[in-house]
Amino acid sequence: MVLQRVIRAVIMGPPGSGKGTMSARIIKSFGLQHMSSGDILRANIQDKTELGLLMKSCIDQGQLVPDDIISRLILNDLRKINSSGWLLDGFPRTVSQAEALDHAFSLDTVINLNVPFQTIKERLTSRWTHIPSGRVYNIDFNPPKVPGLDDVTGEPLVQRDDDRPETVTRRLKSYETQTEPVLEFYRSKGVLETFTGTETNKIWPHVEAFLHRKFSSINFLFKAKLTLNTYA
Ligand SMILES: Nc1nc2c(ncn2[C@@H]2O[C@H](COP(=O)(O)OP(=O)(O)O)[C@@H](O)[C@H]2O)c(=O)[nH]1
Ligand SMILES: Nc1ncnc2c1ncn2[C@@H]1O[C@H](COP(=O)(O)OP(=O)(O)O)[C@@H](O)[C@H]1O
Numbered sequence: 001m002v003l004q005r006v007i008r009a010v011i012m013g014p015p016g017s018g019k020g021t022m023s024a025r026i027i028k029s030f031g032l033q034h035m036s037s038g039d040i041l042r043a044n045i046q047d048k049t050e051l052g053l054l055m056k057s058c059i060d061q062g063q064l065v066p067d068d069i070i071s072r073l074i075l076n077d078l079r080k081i082n083s084s085g086w087l088l089d090g091f092p093r094t095v096s097q098a099e100a101l102d103h104a105f106s107l108d109t110v111i112n113l114n115v116p117f118q119t120i121k122e123r124l125t126s127r128w129t130h131i132p133s134g135r136v137y138n139i140d141f142n143p144p145k146v147p148g149l150d151d152v153t154g155e156p157l158v159q160r161d162d163d164r165p166e167t168v169t170r171r172l173k174s175y176e177t178q179t180e181p182v183l184e185f186y187r188s189k190g191v192l193e194t195f196t197g198t199e200t201n202k203i204w205p206h207v208e209a210f211l212h213r214k215f216s217s218i219n220f221l222f223k224a225k226l227t228l229n230t231y232a
Helices: 019-030 037-046 050-060 067-080 095-104 117-124 165-189 200-231
Strands: 007-012 033-036 085-089 109-114 127-130 135-138 192-196
Touching: 007 019, 007 165, 007 200, 019 033, 019 085, 019 109, 019 135, 019 200, 033 037, 033 067, 037 050, 037 067, 037 085, 050 067, 067 085, 067 095, 095 165, 109 165, 109 200, 117 165, 165 192, 192 200
Parallel strands: 007 085, 007 109, 033 085, 109 192
Antiparallel strands: 127 135
16 A cells, blocks of 8 residues: 555636646646636535525625635535645635635645736636636637537536626736735745746646655655655
């Protein structure tokens, strides 16, 4: 049996910076479980749950949902995960959320995608999403095999209400005021790793190499500790 330590990571970056696209590559290469707060909220809206109905107008207007609601939702779901590790996408988005996460779990790394706002605005207006899975497409960058349909299920893709240009501007503003302070929170804890660029394909090899190094060193220390405990 190969023992691996559970790895806990967060991916951050402005709306449209490529968190979902990058997460798909990370979970494929490193076997982490992906948890996206936006996907969970949209699934609730689609299923017309009480939470979804309450949060819909907030999300459509590009505002953040209340800290206590999203923190309880995500932390409950994280406690149920019993896999080799997880990658959180879209949470935390405020310092209060980061503190709530910090009380419950310690993180190994926070990957920060630093992509210019102008690049993002162009991308979001051509983003198409498969709501049930969270898979994302882009007319120019990664178009679906059949226009308008998800590659895996063949189900219809939609354009998110909050990807309208005026809502994107509001989301970027909220990112600057509410989410950028979270970067400082993680920088001071020594877990922040920033990757700068305008293209996911160029950023990805750097993220992949960093995670290989990170996971090797975490598991090297973990195995060394196990060995020491065995002989102690
Ligand atoms: N043109 C272009 N589009 C990209 C690139 N990376 C991701 N996208 C697209 O940009 C949009 C936003 O990416 P997404 O992963 O959803 O970002 P998130 O909002 O941070 O999760 C999606 O339509 C992606 O397909 C890229 O390097 N170039
Ligand atoms: N951690 C969070 N705190 C508050 N609101 C959130 C959070 N995560 C998602 N949301 C809500 O869901 C919307 C969509 O989130 P998300 O799918 O992560 O957007 P994007 O991937 O474009 O950054 C946000 O604009 C916000 O209204």
